[in-house]
Amino acid sequence: MINAVLVFNNSGQPRLTKFYTQLDTSVQQRLISEIFALVSHRPASACNFLPLPPLLASTTPPPTPNQPHNDTPSLITYRHYATLYFILISTSTESPLALLDLIQVFVESLDRLFENVCELDLIFNFETLHAALGEMIVGGVVVETSLEKVVSGVKGQGKVAKRRETPGIGVGVEGLGAIGRGWR
Amino acid sequence: MFGHDMSWASFHVLEVMSCPKYPQKRVGYLAAVQSFRPDTEVLMLATNLLKKDISSPLPPTMSLPLITLPHIITSSLALSLLSDLLPRLSHSNPNIRKKTIAALYRLALVYPDTLRAAWPKIKDILMDEGEDSSVTAAVVNVVCELGWRRPRDFLALAPRLFDLLVDSGNNWMAIKIIKLFATLTPLEPRLIKKLLPPLTNLIRTTPAMSLLYECINGVIQGGILEGTEGAREGDEIASLCVGKLRGMIVVEGDPNLKYVALLAFNRIVSSHPNLVSMHQDVIMGCIDDLDISIRLQALDLVAGMVNSDNLVTVVERLMKQLRNAPLTTRTADDGRSNVLGVEPVADSDGEDPEETLRPTVEHKDHSPALPTEYRLTIIRQILDMCSKDTYANIVDFEWYIDTLIQLVKLVPATSQSSSESYGSGGRNLSQEADVGSAIGWELRNVAVRVSTVRSEAVRAANSLLAMVRSDDSSFSSGGQGVLTFAAWVVGEYSESSALSYAAMESLVHPRAHTLPALVICAYLQAVPKVLVSAVSDELLCWDSERKTMVSLLVARIIHCLDPLTTHPNLEVQERSVEFLELMRVTSQAVMGHGVENHDGPLLLTRAIPQLFSGFELNPVAPAAQRKVPLPDNLDLDTPINTHLAGLLQRADQDFSLDTEAVEFELFYNQRPTQRAINGPAFDKLPTFEPELETSSYQQTETSLSDADVILRKRNERRERYKDDPFYIGNDDVSSGTSTPFHDILRSTNGEDVDVDSIPIMNLDLGDHGVGIDGSSIDARKQKRKRLKKVHIAKDENIDNESLVINRSHPMAMALHQRAQERAKRSLLQVDSSGLSRFSLDxxxxxxxxxxxxxxxxxxxxxxxxxxxxxxxxxxxxxxxxxxxxxxxxxxxxxxxxxxxxxxxxxxxxxxxxxxxxxxxxxxxxxxxxxxxxxxxxxxxxxxxxxxxxxxxxxxxxxxxxx
Structure with missing residues (x-):
């Protein structure tokens, strides 16, 4: 399963943190900064898999041959888009390459929702950002991988605000009424 | 949301959650997801709200609690919400259905009984052909998560999953199904036959790299390679997989593919090293990759696939890498600014973030400096590779020793310099088993096991010691751990006197005094041994010239030992004092010995050599000690004192409650002292009071009644000395008595002590137990014939099964298990221990x-x-x-x-x-x-x-x- 989804920018400021197992805020911060330290030193040509940060590595037991999987997070996949890093922390039950695709779908769906998405969109419309993630991953389980369905799912929850028109008000009320009829 | 503590707002969050308007509700739920923990108190108040929203008529509202639940779920919450969640599985909206399934999975993790109620419905959804494809995919995801925990319960689903794998066309789902099958195949061998054609087909045809990789991975992990071993299609799929993996490394040039391909290779390598070593060229290429992650993977892989043919090439290549790479510059910003270019700060100005999110295309090309950790990893891997299976892969040991010496020079410097570790004793050396001592360990191991290259090893150790003496710049502080072992090798095996003189030169050099205490200890121990071997041929024909030589040498040693008697480290102090005395005696013996009879002084020819000679040291298997059979006459069951129970009972009756504790302390704390001072040593106790002795472990009841008197006296004394700064309080008995005990040993035993201290260094070789018992128990010495007639001494053991026994030993098993249980749970880990004991039958x-x-x-x-x-x-x-x-x-x-x-x-x-x-x-x-x-x-x-x-x-x- 996926243990956490993180998005932070080039200077390590978090834009989205979603931990599917709850941690203390301070531990979350440490984890983010450790991962950022790892990720920010990687050249663009490097592969998109990170070694475990010290916080996680210290507690990870070595895999045993008769038990192929376990509950400990063992895989950190990241992707770097312009100013943002997208990071997935997951257990060994996820496929590394598929996770890369998942990040791609996530970003593409954001792009579709915001039309040419940028970091500011994510800052001011964090609700839409979280809604998109909520359409794809529930409780660490991936529930949707198709771009269209994610986009329509988020749109179904209400209007997605466009940039430069009163940022902060994410969803209009009339949108809500519309979905109520549309979904039934 | 961005890492700020907002637990103070929990109640307000709850208020917003209960807003009737959807947008507000959504914000409230989002806040709950981000800030609530299962132990948040207000959560109890939310139960009803959640129940209400789950059964809301509006799907968006309904999905809010579904998304939120996994973050806040507790077993009691699960219990009360389950009945509301279950009907949602048959909701008309597929979106709701799939989210419910995912939420139920998380419910099941904390409250396994969820599955009893939910599983039949989930299974129906999975079996339903007409079900929405994304719902089916969600179910497969959940089943895959559940699957590895209890694979047996999901065998029944195999046919349906198989259909889905073949027909669906959803790559994500196919990957999950393959992952699930990989855990199922070990339980049901027939599956392998069934799976092989579609998997082969997928591997051949799929354009999606992730699916291809997972197919190969599934083939490897599911044991399909082993399952089809020998059969034609087995060879076919093996070569197909490996070929595809090679393609992923070579053709694509994508670092991600390289990485995962190496991962896959790593999984095969333990079972099929020959398959992997066919592609050695590609893998060796990856060792020089720019990316550290890829390098590390390749390094692991290389370590797995070495054999006696390619070991030398592989090691040479790694050494070259170590030698050529520039030293690390630990500046954080140089890497980053190169990669990222301008660094926009989104909060300060709105310009840069406007840039669209597009994959970065810029490429950077300079060979990265090797970080210290990576260097250490390489060195460790080289050592592991070479020493694998008791040096099974090494043909040329002289080459190996040479490599070890070079490795010492390549050990990166540690942060603490030698002068710093001087004061703190040997602690920082032993704390982190540093790589220097790992190399030293190997050197010693070779010297012990391979007798033919022993002289070579001694020469190498000698050169290492000389390097320190001459302050060779190539010898960094990181490699100091090797000196302990080098000194031991020199002391134990130096035979020719010329070498011994050289070694002595290094050992008594003033520079040695600045080394860490642990190293000095080893040096001190080696000094008399080297002396013996150095003067051994001088003694054959004793004349005045020889006499002067030897006495000079001894004088030098004394000169070297003298300052060390005031070394801050106790261990060094003790050893130097002992050997100093021994050397003084020797010097007197040499001086007083005449040159008439052409025989050396007896002390040098006989007494001192005998301190260090004895059984030959042979490596002993770690488990051998346990297998030494118990002697027949050893009876551990009969109580030594049959009246103990009665004694204790009477003791109970005699003492009033308040003094009891004190008596017990007297009882147990003073026993060791009593034991130590038996016989004449007793008289030499300077500060010990004879009255104390009466309350002994072995005493009968009559003397126990005196305890009150003793206690009173003791308290009086304590009172008397309370303000005396020169008196160490008597209440901590252990520290008060240890010093006299120490003194006694030193004064009575004198120089005999050093006989005991020999095994301190050699303890890991364990010559003691078997060396003595071995003669009677027919201990086997297995020596292996090697090419070039190299004998590698195997671990000595009593019978053949060595470590296997160790594992199956019940106690060891129990310990192992307990250790596993005790192992700290990882951060971010979901606790599913309840679920694994749960059955779906x-x-x-x-x-x-x-x-x-x-x-x-x-x-x-x-x-x-x-x-x-x-x-x-x-x-x-x-x-x-x-x-x-x-x-x-x-x-x-x-x-x-x-x-x-x-x-x-x-x-x-x-x-x-x-x-x-x-x-x-x-x-x-x-x-x-x-x-x-x-x-x-x-x-x-x-x-x-x-x-x-x-x-x-x-x-x-x-x-x-x-």
Whole structure:
């Protein structure tokens, strides 16, 4: 399963943190900064898999041959888009390459929702950002991988605000009424 | 949300969550997801709200609690929400269905009984051909997560999963199914045959790299390679997989593919090293990759695939890498600024973030400096590779020793310099088993095991010592750990006197005094041994010239040892004092010995050599000690003192309660002292009081009665000396007595002590136990013939199975298990231990139903009681508000009827008297139940059902009233 989804920018400021197992805020911060330290030193040509940060590595037991999987997070996949890093922390039950695709779908769906998405969109419309993630991953389980369905799912929850028109008000009320009829 | 603590706002979050408007509700739920923990207190108040929203008519509202639940779920919350969640599995909207499935999975993790109720429905969804594809995919995801925990329960699903794999065309789902099958195949070998054709087909045809990789991975992990071993299609798929993996490394040039391909290779390598080593060229290429992650993987892989043919090439290549790479510059910013270019800060100006999110295309090309950790990893891997299976892969040991010496030079410098570690003793060396001592370990191991290259090893060790002496710049502080072992090798095996003189030169050099204490200890121990071997041939023909030489040498040693007697480290101090005395005696013997009889002084020719000679040191298997059979006459069961029980009983009776504790302390703390001083040594105790001795472990009851007197005296004394700064308090018996004990040993035993101290260094080789017993038990010495006639001494053992026994030993097993249990749980880890003990077998369902039924029964009862209360209330209301009868009565009347219907016949015979009782009962129950705090909200919910129009204000009141 996926243990956490993180998005932070080039200077390590978090834009989205979603931990599917709850941690203390301070531990979350440490984890983010450790991962950022790892990720920010990687050249663009490097592969998109990170070694475990010290916080996680210290507690990870070595895999045993008769038990192929376990509950400990063992895989950190990241992707770097312009100013943002997208990071997935997951257990060994996820496929590394598929996770890369998942990040791609996530970003593409954001792009579709915001039309040419940028970091500011994510800052001011964090609700839409979280809604998109909520359409794809529930409780660490991936529930949707198709771009269209994610986009329509988020749109179904209400209007997605466009940039430069009163940022902060994410969803209009009339949108809500519309979905109520549309979904039934 | 961005890492700020907002636990103070929990209640407000709850308020927003209960807003009727969807946008506000969404924000509230989002805040709950980000900030609530399963132990957040206000969560108890949210139960009802969650229940309400789960059964909301609007799908968006409905999905909010579904998304939120996994973050806040506790087993009690799961218990109360389960009945509301289950109907959502058959909701008309696929979006809701799939989210419910995912939420149920998380419920099951904390409350395994969820599955008993939910599993049949989930299974139906999976089996349903007409189901929405994304719902099926969600189910497969969940099944895959559950699958590795209890694969046996999911074997029955194999046919359906197989169909999905072949027909679906959804790559994500196919990957998950393959992952699941990989855990299923070990249980059901027939699956392999069935899976092989579609997997092969997928590997051949799929354009999606992720699916291709997972297919190969599934083939590897599912044991399909082993399962089809020998058969034609088995070879076919093996070569197909490996070929594709090679393609992923070579052709694509994508670092991600390289990485995962190496991962896959790593999984094969343990079972099929030959398959992997066919592609050695590609893998070796990856060792020089720019990316450290890839390098590390390749390094692991290389370590797995070495054999005697390619070992030298591989190691040489790694050495070259170590040698050529520039030293690390630990500046954080140089890497980053190169990669990222301008660094926009989104908060400060809105310009840069406007840039669209597009994959970065810039490429950077310079060979990265090797970080220290990576260097250490390489060195360790080289050592591991070479020493694998007791040097099975090494043909040329001289090459190996040479490599070891070069490795020492390549060890990166550690942060603490030698002068710093001087004061703190050997601690920082032993704390982190540093790589220097790992190399030293190897050097010593080779010297011990391979007798043919022993002289070579001694020469190498000698050169290492000389390097330190001459302050060779290539010898960094990181490699100091090797010196301990080098000194030992030199001391133990130096034979030719020329070498010994050189070694002595290094050992007594003043520079040695600045080394870490642990190294100095080894040096000190080696000095007399080297002396013996250095002067051995001088002694053959004793004349005045020789006499001068030897006495000079001894004088030098004394000169070197003298300052060390005041070394801050106790160990160094002790050894130097001992050897200094020995050397002084030797010097006197040499001086006093005449040159007439052409024989050296007896002390040098006989006494000192005998201190260090004895059994030859042979490596002993770690488990050998345990296998030494118990002697027949050893009886551990008979009590030594048969009257112990009675003794203790009487002791209990004699002592009053308050003195008992003190007596026990006397009993147990003083026993070792008593044991130590038996015989004449007793008299030499300077500060020891004879009275204390009376309370001994072995004493009979009569003397125990004196304990009170002793105690009184002791207290008096303590009082007397309380203010005396020169008196160390007597109450800490252990520290007070250890010094005299130490003194006694030193003064009585004198130089004999160094006989005991020899095994301190050699303890890991364990010559003691078997060396003595070995003669009688027929210990086997297995020596292996090697090419070039190299003998590698194997671990000595009593019988052949060595470590295997160790594992299966019950105690070891228990310890191992306990250690595993004790192992700290990782951060971010989901605790699913409850789930792994849980079975989905239908036979157990009957028992499992109990919980759910109980819960339902409880709910029913609660509803009944509440309905009763409601009815009473309504009746009273009706009585008091007869004026509004026209308006209120019809609506309420019908509702009551509805209630009655719902809560079945039992209500019908309810009379006025039981009614009052019921009312009490309901109060009671609302306290007992899981929603004890939520007693009022429950009422609120009922009210809402009656008067839907006013539901919201009521509800809010309900929340706030709590």
């Amino acid at each position: 239908s036979s157990e369902n009957t028992i499992g139903q109990l919980d759910i039924e109980k819960q339902e029964a409880q709910d029913n009862e609660m509803a009944k009681a509440l309905a009763e209360v409601e009815r009473l209330r309504l009746e009273m209301q009706r009585a008091s508000e007869r004026i509004q009868a026209t308006d209120g009565a019809p609506a309420e009347g019908t509702m009551v009827k509805k209630k009655k219907k719902k809560t079945t016949k039992k209500l019908k015979d309810a009379t006025a008297e039981p009614m009052a009782q019921d009312e009490n009962k309901s109060h009671l129950e609302s306290r007992q139940g899981p929603e004890d705090v939520a007693g009022i909200p429950v009422l609120g919910r009922k009210k809402k059902k009656m008067r839907p129009a006013t539901s919201n204000p009521d509800d809010e009141k309900g929340v706030q009233a709590d």
